[in-house]
Amino acid sequence: MTTTSDRSDRAERGARARIERYDPASIEPKWQAKWEELGLHKTDLDDSTRPRYYLLTMYPYPSGDIHIGHWYIKTPTDAIARFHRMHGENVFFPIGFDAFGLPAENAAIKNNINPRDWTMSNIANMRRQLRTMGATFDWSAEVVTADPSYYKWNQWLFLRFLEAGLAYRTKSAVDWCPNDGTLAREQVEGVDRHCWRCGARVEKRELDQWYLRVTKYADELLDFSGIDFPEPIRTQQTNWIGRSEGGEIVFTTAPSDHHAGGEELRVFTTRPDTLFGATFMVLAPEHPLVETLTAPDRRAEVKAYVAQAERETEIERLSTDREKTGVAIGAEAINPVNGERIPIFIADYVLAGYGTGAIMAVPAHDERDYAFAEKFGLEIRRVVAAPGEEDIALDGAYIAHTAGERLVNSGDYSGLPADEGGRRILADLEARGAGRAAVTYRLRDWLISRQRYWGTPFPIIHCPTHGIVPVPDEDLPVLLPDTVDYAGSGVSPLTRDEAFLNVACPIDGEPAKRETDTMDTFIDSAWYWYRYLSPNKPDGPIDYDQVETWTPVEQYTGGAEHAVMHLLYAREFTKMMRDVGLIQQNEPWKKVFNQGQILGMDGERMSKSRGNTQDPDELVAKYGADTIRLFLMFMGPWDQGGPWSPTGIGGVHRFLNRVWTIGIDPTGLEPGDPEAGSLPAGQSEADARTALRHAAHRTLQAVTVDYGNFHFNTMIAKLMELANVLMRYRGTSVTATPEWDEAVRMLLLMLAPAAPHITEEIWSRRLEAASEPWASIHTQRWPEVDPTAVAEDTREVPIQVNGKLRDKVTVPVGISEIELEQIVLARDKVRAALGGKEPLKIIHAGGGRLVNIVVRQDA
RNA sequence: GCCGAAGUGGCGGAAUGGCAGACGCGACGGUCUCAAACACCGUUGAGGGCAACCUCGUGCGAGUUCGAAUCUCGCCUUCGGCACCA
Numbered sequence: 001m002t003t004t005s006d007r008s009d010r011a012e013r014g015a016r017a018r019i020e021r022y023d024p025a026s027i028e029p030k031w032q033a034k035w036e037e038l039g040l041h042k043t044d045l046d047d048s049t050r051p052r053y054y055l056l057t058m059y060p061y062p063s064g065d066i067h068i069g070h071w072y073i074k075t076p077t078d079a080i081a082r083f084h085r086m087h088g089e090n091v092f093f094p095i096g097f098d099a100f101g102l103p104a105e106n107a108a109i110k111n112n113i114n115p116r117d118w119t120m121s122n123i124a125n126m127r128r129q130l131r132t133m134g135a136t137f138d139w140s141a142e143v144v145t146a147d148p149s150y151y152k153w154n155q156w157l158f159l160r161f162l163e164a165g166l167a168y169r170t171k172s173a174v175d176w177c178p179n180d181g182t183l184a185r186e187q188v189e190g191v192d193r194h195c196w197r198c199g200a201r202v203e204k205r206e207l208d209q210w211y212l213r214v215t216k217y218a219d220e221l222l223d224f225s226g227i228d229f230p231e232p233i234r235t236q237q238t239n240w241i242g243r244s245e246g247g248e249i250v251f252t253t254a255p256s257d258h259h260a261g262g263e264e265l266r267v268f269t270t271r272p273d274t275l276f277g278a279t280f281m282v283l284a285p286e287h288p289l290v291e292t293l294t295a296p297d298r299r300a301e302v303k304a305y306v307a308q309a310e311r312e313t314e315i316e317r318l319s320t321d322r323e324k325t326g327v328a329i330g331a332e333a334i335n336p337v338n339g340e341r342i343p344i345f346i347a348d349y350v351l352a353g354y355g356t357g358a359i360m361a362v363p364a365h366d367e368r369d370y371a372f373a374e375k376f377g378l379e380i381r382r383v384v385a386a387p388g389e390e391d392i393a394l395d396g397a398y399i400a401h402t403a404g405e406r407l408v409n410s411g412d413y414s415g416l417p418a419d420e421g422g423r424r425i426l427a428d429l430e431a432r433g434a435g436r437a438a439v440t441y442r443l444r445d446w447l448i449s450r451q452r453y454w455g456t457p458f459p460i461i462h463c464p465t466h467g468i469v470p471v472p473d474e475d476l477p478v479l480l481p482d483t484v485d486y487a488g489s490g491v492s493p494l495t496r497d498e499a500f501l502n503v504a505c506p507i508d509g510e511p512a513k514r515e516t517d518t519m520d521t522f523i524d525s526a527w528y529w530y531r532y533l534s535p536n537k538p539d540g541p542i543d544y545d546q547v548e549t550w551t552p553v554e555q556y557t558g559g560a561e562h563a564v565m566h567l568l569y570a571r572e573f574t575k576m577m578r579d580v581g582l583i584q585q586n587e588p589w590k591k592v593f594n595q596g597q598i599l600g601m602d603g604e605r606m607s608k609s610r611g612n613t614q615d616p617d618e619l620v621a622k623y624g625a626d627t628i629r630l631f632l633m634f635m636g637p638w639d640q641g642g643p644w645s646p647t648g649i650g651g652v653h654r655f656l657n658r659v660w661t662i663g664i665d666p667t668g669l670e671p672g673d674p675e676a677g678s679l680p681a682g683q684s685e686a687d688a689r690t691a692l693r694h695a696a697h698r699t700l701q702a703v704t705v706d707y708g709n710f711h712f713n714t715m716i717a718k719l720m721e722l723a724n725v726l727m728r729y730r731g732t733s734v735t736a737t738p739e740w741d742e743a744v745r746m747l748l749l750m751l752a753p754a755a756p757h758i759t760e761e762i763w764s765r766r767l768e769a770a771s772e773p774w775a776s777i778h779t780q781r782w783p784e785v786d787p788t789a790v791a792e793d794t795r796e797v798p799i800q801v802n803g804k805l806r807d808k809v810t811v812p813v814g815i816s817e818i819e820l821e822q823i824v825l826a827r828d829k830v831r832a833a834l835g836g837k838e839p840l841k842i843i844h845a846g847g848g849r850l851v852n853i854v855v856r857q858d859a
Numbered sequence: 860g861c862c863g864a865a866g867u868g869g870c871g872g873a874a875u876g877g878c879a880g881a882c883g884c885g886a887c888g889g890u891c892u893c894a895a896a897c898a899c900c901g902u903u904g905a906g907g908g909c910a911a912c913c914u915c916g917u918g919c920g921a922g923u924u925c926g927a928a929u930c931u932c933g934c935c936u937u938c939g940g941c942a943c944c945a
Contacts, residue, residue, distance in 0.1 A: 061944090187944095444942070646869085655882095671900095672889080673890080698927095714881085727899090761890090808878075851877095
């Protein structure tokens, strides 16, 4: 059965087997070294000949849990950088390390390692890994926040804020362990809230702490005009700021046996219209007047309740789910609108930090007050009702705000529309000095004190004579000592370092003590992108000219878990820097994109302690960096994230193998394909050439849009389709045509930002084969779509009857609706589906994309 | 609990008012091989039918629309954040 042609086929296949295989291990390090040598990713900040593009990715915390999640964040961002370079832009793409923080201190305590050594060795390892992904970071701009050359400027900025009245010190409560001092939330464990190290019951303790006055910017922060944030982030920030309009109303305490009365009790309410429905008052257990107002016979119970509330988290206290608790303190308040005396309670659902720390309770019109009143048998008095519903009994708080509601049981105000009544009540109170319109925010000032070692020391000295004294600028930085007893007991570790602690007062030279708190690490991350522009500048935090030239940052990418805290703190910090005259801008970034989070295979957050991390080194050794980059982008939408699963890497690797084959061996033939080497049935070479151009330019059109929207998964899918088309023509006569060359060239250019190594290798070989001088693919211009190649002369129109697909027809592009209807109604399948009934109407949807024929439905 | 997001084949996902399941994984069948691996070709939502085709189908329940995975309302589940993890 062996024929001559079989034998020659076999010889050809033998030749195929000797074609060099795609070997990432041999090409990736080579190109990484070459790019570094060429300085491909080093940005000339002073180059004004090209449009500037500042691309910022959230700098990583060097946790030691180095895992695939870091690649998931960074490699698509690198593709964005490369895509913009191919558009002729001067891209600045820096990187740094968020090097201060609790994990270093925890590791130090657990394993007796120095936090600096632990952090620096993690950074060294991360630098190496970030290089293996082929990312084009500008390492010359690197910033490490734990370096004195960075944190010096945290101190300097803090002093400017202090001078401007934007920083202040006040008492506030922390979670406190008698043995281990202040605890972070993650160091408080279990429902009984015990200390992670010693198991002691966690208490609250009031400490003097530093704050930044960010509530000053609440209204400005609500304004997102001119910046492009994802809608969910805007909503979350808006809710976090939580602006409420209403009134502050002054109640007074009633005289009683134990107490003369007459103190002011201010409450904030969003519903001044319900003032007549206030049947009791609730203070936060921490309210300053609780002590004075409590009746002697209530003291024991009140004290116990206050102690219990201290142990609860805010999340527990605010839960509307659980049963309301509280105690009466044996005092009464006088309602300014009608002189009525109402009992005063304390309850944990009222927070000291929001509003005035006290509420007037209107159970008829507030769910929480209703639940409380039910439990304690308090009066529920309806004061707002829709017409005709005045006498309908309430079976829950009536909150709905509909037009036409009027006040009832509200003295002279009864009968007024609720809105107007509320305004009148407030205005009348204001005239008597017993109230005023007011706005309250949920946003609180930013507590920046931490009783920790591994952070920026505050540049403050406490002098017995002069009180709080700033460290003079010329004495900055206040250096963090290298070793302290960070595992000892009691307050902040720096209090145990005598050499650090004891200092001469800058004013009188007398013995004084340094501030021993360090700064929240969110301070570090609140301005680091400005420092990237002049990381070594010795005489100031920022280079004003570069900052004004290069910022606001064009695009910021990072995790959605930062939606409120970091992304809001940094906006606040920018406004503070502006207000002390350092910068001009109002917002730090023009556009923010939040990518999703990659989880372990168990669906939990990846961490070493859970043992669910994926080490990128292993994957790179097996598949190469390009495959991993591409796989991470192909997994799903970038803003979604999801559990890690290596299933499917093979498919992406095969795709790169196909690209390799197309690029290196276009004329070879595969065994296994009966049609290999011949054009598709019925297609001439001319047809094939047109089809190739069409495919390449259609792909370019779609892929360009996908890159712009960060839709990497569909971008790669489209490149796979193009590669499949090219693969179909492999070994045919078409491979000798310019259309083939153009399509291959476009495929490589479109793939280059995502898979930079393999495309550089194939690109180089093609240049060499054509005897052209070498030039990096990454310095090429992005190709342009040829509209004539993309145009179609026919299109396929789906035909529906009553919304159900019944047929499809291919028609010329320019056909009129009337002609189309004639064709459609003549189709056999359509006539069968109509069953002889007359169309009621025919809908031409979306510019002729679809036809829907509507007929009367049988019953 | 509150705020935000997501639920689509065996799996990751595509389609954001107009052909549900692009692309890929897995599975099954085939080519190549002494064999295996690699590579390549084909099939693959479920049910029915020899077939042409038909019916069902996007977490659950209602609604709007000529037409709904997509919009609206009410639930359920999962994930992120809730101010000292970063």
